[in-house]
Amino acid sequence: MRDANDRGYECLMLSDCTGATDYGNYLAALKMIKMQGGVFGSVADSQALIEAIT
Numbered sequence: 001m002r003d004a005n006d007r008g009y010e011c012l013m014l015s016d017c018t019g020a021t022d023y024g025n026y027l028a029a030l031k032m033i034k035m036q037g038g039v040f041g042s043v044a045d046s047q048a049l050i051e052a053i054t
Contacts, residue, residue, distance in 0.1 A: 001033065002040055011041030014049060 001011050013033050020026040033040045 005040050012049070013041060013043045014046050015043050016045045016047075 001013060005011050011033075013030065015030055018026075018029075020029065030043050033043050
């Protein structure tokens with residue numbers, strides 16, 4: 001995701017479609033994406049995406 005962001009893509013992480021072996025790492029990854037006003041992208045859940053595109 002960071003590489004895509006560096007290449008100019010607008011990134012969206014679907015929080016309920018990803019995970020990690022450690023829940024703390026999962027939460028930290030979501031926090032990093034949103035830090036500094038979403039410097040690496042945005043985070044939403046799949047329901048919000050479905051509602052946005054329908």
